[in-house]
Amino acid sequence: MEFAKPLPSYLVTRYHGWKATTYSENQGWYRRLASEGQRPRAMVISCCDSRVHVTSIFGADQGEFFIHRNIANLVPPYQPDGDHHGTSATVEYAVTVLKVAHLIVLGHSQCGGVQGCIDMCKGHAPALDAKESFVGRWMDILKPKFSLVEDIEDADAQARQFERQAVVASLENLMTFPFIDSAVRDGTLSLHGLWTDIGEGGLECYDPRAGRFQPV
Amino acid sequence: MEFAKPLPSYLVTRYHGWKATTYSENQGWYRRLASEGQRPRAMVISCCDSRVHVTSIFGADQGEFFIHRNIANLVPPYQPDGDHHGTSATVEYAVTVLKVAHLIVLGHSQCGGVQGCIDMCKGHAPALDAKESFVGRWMDILKPKFSLVEDIEDADAQARQFERQAVVASLENLMTFPFIDSAVRDGTLSLHGLWTDIGEGGLECYDPRAGRFQPV
């Protein structure tokens, strides 16, 4: 393991700053979280994108949100075939072990993964089509929704709309998990779909009755 | 989609607070991030656990860290078989598209996923052994490392050590990805292994020469 390197010093410095301030001010709470375990109220599924941190937008502190982040905040359909399914494992743990009350999918504007999927669907991204492309194969989850936005001529408008459809696709796939379907029916779990505009700081919530996203 | 609900009002309130303060104070930066795209310096792979937010520990702002969070901060070995591989897609995107300079794996104490893996290895968790258990199948990634901590008698000490081994396992698996191996050899990417103690706020970094974690 000769490749692993020391932590860059700018991060060491920041860590010591955090230890002397945030940690110090909250030591009692951190110790209690360590000894009693976590009990988050909500799980959030959002994108890895460095421009969208749900802890910032919602002022979430230690212990509040169980957070899964992947490319384009996608959830694959239920498929218990014995293979590694990282995303399915996160929702299984959140719903059956932690018993979170809310499951929030947060999409966002200028999503690189969603744009890649559009490029694939339009035949402009042969590299993503390759069997070996992990990003391409991951974005396959979203492909069936492309027909819903195919006719939007403006490229930006089409991408923004497809980002929202990625949220809806994840919500629909979440409902294919038996333990989620059952918790939703019991009234112990609710699903929520959000989309945020990075540049303008906007936030929209999916309204299933209207069939579209509305500003909160 | 009748099940999706409005966003709980306490989160709506917090969002509006964020919009009026953090967003408002940084609007120029947010707009630039939206129009020019992200350019993160580092990717972090950490756990979904609600008690460990890397953005807090390292004071990360919008645009700095590309963050993947899954159960027990695990990376599976390179396996380009055409299936959905969410974690592999995140590292592929970070290294080949965003060209991050650092790839940091952050483990932590009191990890429920790692504890589950110990329970499986000791034969105490039949539910996790079931083919249908996504958490169990995901934690299979870590199983081969159990022999390294099998002899530690104290249960807490064993768990803490296995959590550190989960970080090492992920670093090793990362090196099986050709694009990572190549970037590390070229000197354009460095890997880092970290482990944090939730209750005490400690942070340790893997030192490959010493073959163990050292406080930063």
Added chain:
Amino acid sequence: MEFAKPLPSYLVTRYHGWKATTYSENQGWYRRLASEGQRPRAMVISCCDSRVHVTSIFGADQGEFFIHRNIANLVPPYQPDGDHHGTSATVEYAVTVLKVAHLIVLGHSQCGGVQGCIDMCKGHAPALDAKESFVGRWMDILKPKFSLVEDIEDADAQARQFERQAVVASLENLMTFPFIDSAVRDGTLSLHGLWTDIGEGGLECYDPRAGRFQPV
């Protein structure tokens, strides 16, 4: 006073969010409340329990409710002996200075204080019996009502019923204060007894004619 610490930063963030939104939108009203003084319509006596906020249930805004919160929403009997009586001071101030029109006692399900009183009455809580137990001595106020629920066999049903009796006990004790008795007789003050079910969001109101609580 070396022990007092800075405010945890997550609360600082939330405060600034409140200042920039709720406060800012209502500045004129807040300034008027500051310069003219409060003139609340009602006083509410409820429990400290973190799961029951009367301001949420009744959408109470600044200036509407004068709120006293203690363990198990209890009011001790009138006892003007010159000692500190925190609860008696709150009702004296509300009725004789602020001249509120309503005095509402709000009980709730899963009340830890009421459960402690049941444990004491059944001889299962020696720690609460100790002279030094402030919680035990406070719950003594409710003890005389235990005979009313003693025969209920189901433990949950018994606790729920005893929580309602705690509300009735407080209403009865309130009437032992001369200034309350007099205001009620004059028709300038009315008392109300409520009980809420945390899990189901139910609300019941005490009906003195029926001698029991009815859903509102």
Added chain:
Amino acid sequence: MEFAKPLPSYLVTRYHGWKATTYSENQGWYRRLASEGQRPRAMVISCCDSRVHVTSIFGADQGEFFIHRNIANLVPPYQPDGDHHGTSATVEYAVTVLKVAHLIVLGHSQCGGVQGCIDMCKGHAPALDAKESFVGRWMDILKPKFSLVEDIEDADAQARQFERQAVVASLENLMTFPFIDSAVRDGTLSLHGLWTDIGEGGLECYDPRAGRFQPV
């Protein structure tokens, strides 16, 4: 109990609105709080004043804060004499049963109780001096601090300063409780002193090193 009346209809209406929105959106969380019990991170001791709701200032939702409200946010010194001590019972429950990590005392401007104490100290409030005055006897807790503000000539400035001293007095009295002193020394509990300006929406935090309150 002929005096208890039905709930005023404007409150019935508001309750049904809450049930259909806030409760409905959070049903899973409310049910979980009911079945698993509360686990608040902080206790707040604030005034009954209708103009200061800590849940609003800090965006606190169900389950976050254990809240005691009394006249002038006062805590009497430790006095385990077997009498009813409502305030002491609340801190005993919060620290020894709930094991909160933070104990926050929140004072505020234009506090009627503090003004009454000033009037007593200046000999202008014979009614409050009477043995039968619950408010007067309660405010006796603060009297020893009057010498610290006695020389301030401007009446408003004196009142504002005395309100801050009420917070310090409560912090000092809290430290006379053995279980609080011990939890603070163990690093599992931290105390915080705050004062808010109603009209201007300001918030100050007590800084023990500087010996005074500073804006947050």
